[in-house]
Amino acid sequence: MHKRGQSFLGEVRDQIRSKEAKDFVSAELNHHLKAAKNKWIEKGMDETEAEEKAVVQMGSPITLGQKLNKLHRPKVDWLTVMLLVTTLGLGFLPILFMDADYYLQYNMDASSFSVQKVVFSLLGAVLAFCVMLVNYRRLESFGWLFYSIGVLILVLLQNSFDMINGVSILVIGPFTINSLSVMPFFLLAWASFFNHKKLKLWHLSLLFVCSFWLFVNTVNLPAIYIYTFMVFGLFLCSRFSRKIKWMITGGIMGSLLLLGFIVWPSLEMYQLVRLLAFVNPEQYAEGEGYMMLLLQDHISKAGWFGNALNSGTIPNVHTDFVFVGFTYYFGWLAACALFIVLALFIVRIIMIARNIHEPFGKLLLNGAVALYTVQLVSNVGMTFGLVPITTISLPFISYGLIPIVLNAFIVGVVLSVYRRKDLTSMRTFQPQQ
Known part of the structure; x- marks a missing residue:
């Protein structure tokens, strides 16, 4: 020129x-x-x-x-920002139904808990803002780097098993890293891989098997479940034909059934009891079915307006069973309102994804909605006995740094894609004649 x-x-x-x-x-x-x-x-x-x-x-x-x-002016999705601020604020409500006996039981201090919750929430908000400012398009070329970082962290976790929590963790100063911490890296990596036309299906399968095996060795079943769901969700939205997707889905379902028949006779008694207790907790009320019955009892006593003046005996009410505590203390109306607010994230991401035509951005949004949805549905589902009890947190509401950071990153990705949604190709631009 x-x-x-x-x-x-x-x-x-x-x-x-x-x-x-x-x-x-x-x-x-x-x-x-x-x-x-x-x-x-x-x-x-x-x-x-x-x-x-x-x-x-x-x-x-x-x-x-x-x-x-x-x-082409960058835009902020204020609706998603409002949802983020609202949910971070709602995350402080569990403090209202945690009495002195609960803090003593879990060796916690009320003031320290509140301060840490504020710090975690601020870190989540800052992370979402910072990710929003990053041009997501430039991240596509770093898919292999993100995958390598995720694999490296999982390798480091192999030799750091925590006997108390029963999972592999890595402690670096005040921060605790587990296999859930690598989800952001793998989200970026797999969105890049599925948009890479030179990568064949067998390449992707090999990459998944390698990473899946590392997840298995961290002994964190919820992380394995979440990771698998996220990758499968991205696969269903990828460039592959519908025929291949149906074939892979059928193959996975058939493999799981076959694996079930093979593994069932070799299950240990305690593993068998856990499965049977999920199906019929009343028969195992003194053992593996106790927790499920306890949760069901608190849910049944919640009523429309809750039991704010009564004390409950819900364990881990600030983490895994926070939705049970929220329902019991504030009632069904408040619980439904909370679920609707959290579910609005899913609706909003899907609405944005429908208007995004850039392949990498669309894959990122589909992976983000899969990663968020599996957490929300699993946590609420185990409250009502629809899925087995696991240690999957309720997004933004459960106490802890990793649940907030993970979901804040998801929101940041959504904001980043939305911010640049109008940076579309002008190749159809018609100059004046």
Whole structure:
């Protein structure tokens, strides 16, 4: 491009405020100018005259720049931001139904708990804001790096088994890392992989098997479940044909059934009892079925308006069973309202994804909604005995740094994609005749 074209692009750029939009618009306009210039050259004009003619076709650079600035201005999805602030605020409500005896039972201090909750919430909000500012498109080329980081963390977790919690954890200063901590890295990695046309299905299968095996060795069943659900959700939204998706889905279901028949005779007695207790907890009320019956009892006594003045005996009411405590103390109406607010994230992400046509961004949103949904549905489902009791947290409400950071990252990804949703291709732009 000669001086005339460069001058035109510079004047257009001067009207655009966003740096990302400047770079994007420059690349697109440069493409159109070259295309128009080549057409005039084909008609017999020399290069300088053809470039002048192409620039004139584009019209006023100031007017064009102002229009493009308005069109490609980065936007904030304030609805998602409001949902994030609301849910982080609702996360403080469990403090209201945690009395002194509960803090003493779990060796906790009320003031320290509140301070840590504030710190965790602020860290989550800051993380979501920072991720929003990152141009997600630039992350696509780092898929292998993110996968390697996730694998490295899982390898480090192999030799750090915690006998108390029964899972592998890695303690670095005040922070505790477990296999759930790697989900953001694998979300970015798999979105990149499924959008990589050179990666065949057997490549992806091998990558999944390797990472899955590392997850298994961390002895964190909820993390294995969440990871598998996230990858499978991305696969269903990937470029592969519907026939292949049906074949893989059928193969997975058949493999699980076959594995069930093979494993069932070799189950230990305590493992068999856990499965039977989930199906019929009343027969194991003194053992494995006790917890499920306890949760059901508190849910049945909740009523519409709760039992704010009564004390309950719900264990882990600030973490795994926070939805049970919320229902028992505040009632069915409040619990339904909480679930609706949390479910609005799913609705909002799906609505945004429908308007995103850039493949990598769409995959990120689909992976984000799968990662968030499996947490919400599993936690609420075990409250009502629909799924076995697990240590899956309720997004934003359960106490802990990892649940807040993980879901704040998901929200940040959604905000990042939405912020750049109008940075769409101008290849259909028609210059003035």
